[in-house]
Amino acid sequence: MRADILESALRLFAAHGFRGTSLQDIASDVGCSKASLLYHFTNKDAILSELFAPIGQEFETLLQRLAPLQGEEAARAAVAGVVDMSLRFRRQVKILLLDVDALLDHPELPCVDDVTEALVDAMVGRAPEQEPRVAGWMALLGIFLTTARGVAIPDETMRAELTDGAFRTLGLSS
Amino acid sequence: MRADILESALRLFAAHGFRGTSLQDIASDVGCSKASLLYHFTNKDAILSELFAPIGQEFETLLQRLAPLQGEEAARAAVAGVVDMSLRFRRQVKILLLDVDALLDHPELPCVDDVTEALVDAMVGRAPEQEPRVAGWMALLGIFLTTARGVAIPDETMRAELTDGAFRTLGLSS
DNA sequence: GACAGTTCTGTCCGATCGGTCAGTTATCGT
DNA sequence: ACGATAACTGACCGATCGGACAGAACTGTC
DSSP states (O other): OHHHHHHHHHHHHHHHOSTTOOHHHHHHHHTSOHHHHHHHSSSHHHHHHHHHHHHHHHHHHHHHHHTTOOHHHHHHHHHHHHHHHHHHTHHHHHHHHHOHHHHHHOTTSOOHHHHHHHHHHHHSSOOOOOOHHHHHHHHHHHHIIIIIIOOOOSOHHHHHHHHHHHHHHTTOOO | OHHHHHHHHHHHHHHHOSTTOOHHHHHHHHTSOHHHHHHHSSSHHHHHHHHHHHHHHHHHHHHHHHTTOOHHHHHHHHHHHHHHHHHHTHHHHHHHHHOHHHHHHOTTSOOHHHHHHHHHHHHSSOOOOOOHHHHHHHHHHHHIIIIIIOOOOSOHHHHHHHHHHHHHHTTOOO
């Protein structure tokens, strides 16, 4: 029953956001009463927290694994780890990015800023060439994410450089 | 006064989302009563709609300007237009991407899917080489956006290709 | 000062939210 | 068969939501 609740909650949270999903919505989807949800979970936040428990543990172990490493080795491991996490916990991360407020209300969750910062540290230096079509896609998506979604790029200079690079990639004058 | 309301609403919507911002929040930020908001705007949705009015018009004119074009010319113009829009209406687009529900509730707004699809059409083909550091950044941000944020990439094959390319860019085995 | 039109607000409303609690139903070991 | 425990539910609560509405306050004109 707990599993059913978590499954419904995950799907609804991902579809309509944390604030956009009421306990009644979850209960109706599961096929039980609202009170039954609060028998299995202390409150609505507890459902979200439990959904993110695995990703939180993963992030913790990743950070521990990164601690002894240095330089490029650490960079590669960090990137690989975060990419792997984002792929495996796709739906959870989707909720994470969708519901900024829920994220702020749950400081114990892996913060997007932490992930981003780790990526910044990791990406200093190099990246082999790639296929033009894929590169173009990434450029556009990167622009969308950084300018529209507002994911923090700490260095303003780097932000400008990113934008310029994107324009260049697209064959446009910056 | 209308301008003050719109300014506060834009800032609060961007910070806490549409659902996460109450009329009372806006009224307190503006420094007036909640009823005063509803004198200037018919309802809460009307505030959001008016915030998106300019971007909606821009998108409409962009589509009209693209209509007579073909092939690479259309592709370049589409990309340039969307990039330009996303930069100029940064805050509005941020709200747009944050609040998926608000977006669904307002079909008259420029849909993210439409924009994305236009970009897909535009990006078929080519993209010159770029600086490795910037490329790496874009790859990571692209992964985050496509896998975590769930922005629609219509073709599943292309999605896989994108992921593989990202892995390759990062020097990781796919 | 009287008036009219615009702007603003206090107060109320129904709906819905997350959450509590007493009490019912189902399950199971003995 | 029976008691104990777990699982579940209907009814209710205070708070807050978006919104309605009558009337007060402000503004400019004559």
